[in-house]
Amino acid sequence: MEEPSTSRSPKITGADMTRRDLLEAAVVTGGALVGGQLMPGCIEEAAAQAAGALPAALQVVLRVNGMEHRLALDPRATLLDVLREHLHLTGSKKGCGLGQCGACTVLMDGKRVKACLSLAALAEGREITTIEGLAQGDQLHPLQTAFIERDAFQCGYCTPGQIMAGVACINEGHAGSAQEIRDWMSGNLCRCGAYDHIVAAIQDAARATRAVPGG
Amino acid sequence: MHPFALERPRDLNAAVALRAQAGRNDAPAEYIAGGTDMVQLLQEDVRRPERLVSLAGLLDNRIEAGTQGLRIGAAATMAAVASHPAVVEQFPVISEALLNSASPQVRNQATMGGNLLQRTRCPYFRDVGYAACNKRVPGSGCAAIGGENRWHAVLGTSENCIAANPSDLAVALVALDAAVEVRGPGGQRTVPLANLHRLPADTPHIETVLEPGEVISVIAVPASSLARRSHYLKVRDRASFEFAVVSAAVALDMGGGLIRQARVALGGVGTKPWRLPRVEAALSGESLHPAALRRTAALAAEGAHGRGHNSFKIELMQRVIVRAIETAGARA
Numbered sequence: 419m420e421e422p423s424t425s426r427s428p429k430i431t432g433a434d435m436t437r438r439d440l441l442e443a444a445v446v447t448g449g450a451l452v453g454g455q456l457m458p459g460c461i462e463e464a465a466a467q468a469a470g471a472l473p474a475a476l477q478v479v480l481r482v483n484g485m486e487h488r489l490a491l492d493p494r495a496t497l498l499d500v501l502r503e504h505l506h507l508t509g510s511k512k513g514c515g516l517g518q519c520g521a522c523t524v525l526m527d528g529k530r531v532k533a534c535l536s537l538a539a540l541a542e543g544r545e546i547t548t549i550e551g552l553a554q555g556d557q558l559h560p561l562q563t564a565f566i567e568r569d570a571f572q573c574g575y576c577t578p579g580q581i582m583a584g585v586a587c588i589n590e591g592h593a594g595s596a597q598e599i600r601d602w603m604s605g606n607l608c609r610c611g612a613y614d615h616i617v618a619a620i621q622d623a624a625r626a627t628r629a630v631p632g633g
Numbered sequence: 634m635h636p637f638a639l640e641r642p643r644d645l646n647a648a649v650a651l652r653a654q655a656g657r658n659d660a661p662a663e664y665i666a667g668g669t670d671m672v673q674l675l676q677e678d679v680r681r682p683e684r685l686v687s688l689a690g691l692l693d694n695r696i697e698a699g700t701q702g703l704r705i706g707a708a709a710t711m712a713a714v715a716s717h718p719a720v721v722e723q724f725p726v727i728s729e730a731l732l733n734s735a736s737p738q739v740r741n742q743a744t745m746g747g748n749l750l751q752r753t754r755c756p757y758f759r760d761v762g763y764a765a766c767n768k769r770v771p772g773s774g775c776a777a778i779g780g781e782n783r784w785h786a787v788l789g790t791s792e793n794c795i796a797a798n799p800s801d802l803a804v805a806l807v808a809l810d811a812a813v814e815v816r817g818p819g820g821q822r823t824v825p826l827a828n829l830h831r832l833p834a835d836t837p838h839i840e841t842v843l844e845p846g847e848v849i850s851v852i853a854v855p856a857s858s859l860a861r862r863s864h865y866l867k868v869r870d871r872a873s874f875e876f877a878v879v880s881a882a883v884a885l886d887m888g889g890g891l892i893r894q895a896r897v898a899l900g901g902v903g904t905k906p907w908r909l910p911r912v913e914a915a916l917s918g919e920s921l922h923p924a925a926l927r928r929t930a931a932l933a934a935e936g937a938h939g940r941g942h943n944s945f946k947i948e949l950m951q952r953v954i955v956r957a958i959e960t961a962g963a964r965a
Contacts, residue, residue: 420961438731473636473637473638473639474638476639485665493636493637493638493639493685494634494636494637494675496672515676516673516676516677517672517673517736517738517739520736520738523738526741529741530711530737530738530741531738531741531742532669532736532738532739532742534672534675534740535668535669535672535742536668536672536742537639537668537672537685538643539639539687540639540641540665540687540689541670583737583738586737587737590737592737599875601872601873602737603737603738604736604737604872604873604874605735605736605738605874606736
């Protein structure tokens, strides 16, 4: 990142910080602005430094896609931010950060969860599966194949979350009809409106999964 | 997010001790369990604890159905309870309330105890950009009373707060006379669900009767002749993944085509889960005839106070009661 051209130092006094102060602090302390949004982690650091107390790092072991990772984490780090910023598994997407859009959906012990609502330190001991861990080598998961065949996306931003939620939806046995799929996929938003194709892809993959003996 | 230390105590007593050191409100320490509400509140700067005390692994998550009724460990997830065969069969109103809550992901994460303690969805509470919110900043006023209040309560409100309790589960549980077992620094006690939440009155920032350090450990639902014929009807702005505009939990004991006993509670309209004893008493001995149901449901409006945008709820909640009773009554 380029050095900021301004040498102005922000006026920051703990709790009275405004959003503008924070933005300025982030720039001065090296926080990166990407596409107009502060990178997660950077703003936290700026805020903590300004407040004068960075919480002690926690030693956490996370198990992701079958691999163990020993990490020193800010207690505030969400599972989503750790997946993306520490482990560079950027398939899981950050949409709202408040559990509303589902772009961050991953599996935890086989069950779908919103990674943005999980503190990473509290995911210790759980088996986490992200979109990067879904394929078996070069063999795509049937739902990944179905998404391609059904053209079940436009911009693709929600797609990893849709696929992870869709895999869970099928595994739970909630893919019996288009209506059931719509209800059980309601935690995943698609602003391009590819819903019809997403439902069709899940129906295809559910049939393919049932066709596999023991599947 | 404001910086905090995260404590991961080894047992519940240690967790209770850590949390009890802090005060009652705006506590420097808070519990976190499933985290689905707490992380939102942290992200939005609504809560700024210095310490979070994790309950992960410290509370029971078993679901037991016996002759006494249901015992649900507070750490059981919403998803686990919603799909439990005994809950589905014997307490359908609980399963339905849960399945109509949040999204599949959140139901896999959120715990039963946490669900009952989730904070209101009042947008003025959730947005620190608004100065006035008596729940968030005691004494600062209520921006909702003169503001956008379509989502707000019409029952149990005060001049200080009209925020609706958002839990669907609590509405089902209060209808079934459930209670919570609470662990705290002073030991264990049982609190009927009807008494768990407080009316806002002059202190809307104090939402429950729980003392500092107290944590819900078990939810107990007594066996009853009504629970099998129960139903949760939720009316909302979209078909799924939305909080209630108005909801009703009903349970019926029927005999000879007449209602012997009824339980009725409302969601989306009360500052706490809202049981309706007068409606229940009036339903006793009534048929399922629509005119009779409309007449008894009208008693729900007693004491209701609309604030403009939300005044439609007073009529709507009566219709929701009628529809919910008709559906439950049609069940075998």
